[in-house]
Amino acid sequence: xxxxxxxxxxxxxxxxxxxxxxxxxxxxxxxxxxxxxxxxxxxxxxxxxxxxxxxxxxxxxxxxxxxxxxxxxxxxxxxxxxxxxxxxxxxxxxxxxxxxxxxxxxxxxxxxxxxxxxxxx
Numbered sequence: 001x002x003x004x005x006x007x008x009x010x011x012x013x014x015x016x017x018x019x020x021x022x023x024x025x026x027x028x029x030x031x032x033x034x035x036x037x038x039x040x041x042x043x044x045x046x047x048x049x050x051x052x053x054x055x056x057x058x059x060x061x062x063x064x065x066x067x068x069x070x071x072x073x074x075x076x077x078x079x080x081x082x083x084x085x086x087x088x089x090x091x092x093x094x095x096x097x098x099x100x101x102x103x104x105x106x107x108x109x110x111x112x113x114x115x116x117x118x119x120x121x
Contacts, residue, residue, distance in 0.1 A: 003069060004110070010071040011052045014059060023053040023114040025107035026068040029099065031091055049075070049101055053114040056080055060097050075099075081119055087111045 007024045015021070027049045048063035050071050060076040063069070076098040085096050087108040094101045094111075103111060 006069040007050050007052075007071065010069060011050060011059070011061065014052070014061065014071065014074055015054060016056065019054040019056050021052060021054055022117045023110045025051050025103065025110040025114075026063070027051060027094065027101035027103045027107075029101065031093070031102050051084075051097060051101075053084075053117075054080070055117075058082055058084075058097065058114075060099070060101075083118060084111050084115055086115075 003026070004024055007026065008021050011021065011024065029047045029049065047065055048068045050061045050063045050068065052059040052061060052071070057080050058078040059074050060078070061071045062073050062075050063071060078097065082096065085094060087094070087103055087105075090105050091102045092105075092108065092111075094103055
């Protein structure tokens with residue numbers, strides 16, 4: 001099963017009965033560039049997040065310290081009209097979802113898809 005499919009399946013219990021997932025992507029709370037200083041910073045301070053974009057809202061969920069696929073609890077809920085932003089670079093810093101999150105390039109297409117499907121503000 002692909003990583004996006006696992007995240008979506010694990011997020012399903014958090015959705016309302018009539019909600020549909022439009023996009024899902026992983027993020028981190030600490031920049032990977034800090035590993036140039038010390039890997040211990042990443043090991044101690046990093047946590048993974050799963051961002052679930054539905055047709056009704058955006059959920060930022062806690063995932064865990066070592067894996068991106070579990071979806072444990074909702075940390076933030078944002079209106080669906082929220083624009084996430086245009087990603088760029090290897091690790092894009094996203095500040096529109098509440099806390100500062102770092103999104104890897106492999107998920108940039110999911111961020112763009114979420115913004116394209118957002119209703120007008």
